[in-house]
Amino acid sequence: MADEYFYALTLKGAKSTEVWDPEGKGTEDFNGGHKLIIKQALLGPEATEGEVNVVQVEAMTWKDSVKIPVATLKAGGANNQVLLDLSFPDPPVTFSLVQGSGPVHIIGHHLIGSSMEEFDDMDEVIDEMDEDDEGEEGAEEDEEDDEPKSKKAKTTNNTKGKTPVKNKVNKK
Secondary structure (H helix, E strand, C coil): CCEEEEEEEEECCCCCEEEECHHHHCCCCECCCEEEEEEEEEECCCCCCCCEEEEEEEEECCCCEEEEEEEEEECCCCCCEEEEEEEECCCCEEEEEEECCCCEEEEEEEEECCEHHHHHHHHHHHHHHHHHHHHHHHHHHHHHHHCCHHHHCCCCCCHHHCCCCCCCCCCC
């Protein structure tokens, strides 16, 4: 199971940079690792009116690193926030304010996969469940082999041999 945490950062001042790198901080070994999902970028109320702010992200692609603008925001107008749906499965991710002085607030979710210890415990539970299933199936087969074939056919009877009663609706 993955744990989900709120994630936020603020880029303030010309050329400010923030790096998301939970693996670089020496965190626990997690199967499934870390994943960052960015949902929104918005200007703070103290942003300079009319100033254009550009947020750039540097992240890994399948083959190499890429730097690309993901949000252009302008205070005092309709473009003071942008909804995003960006997913970064591989840290590190670097957010930079390449134009403007902000502040730009970036909001999202940090997903953390289960720790390796949890998966080791789950492997043991699964092994036990498999052993239990094998034991039960073997016991059922033995019981069936001991019974005559006429007793193997199951009959379904309702309680006390009565047939079910359907609810009748009285029309007035």
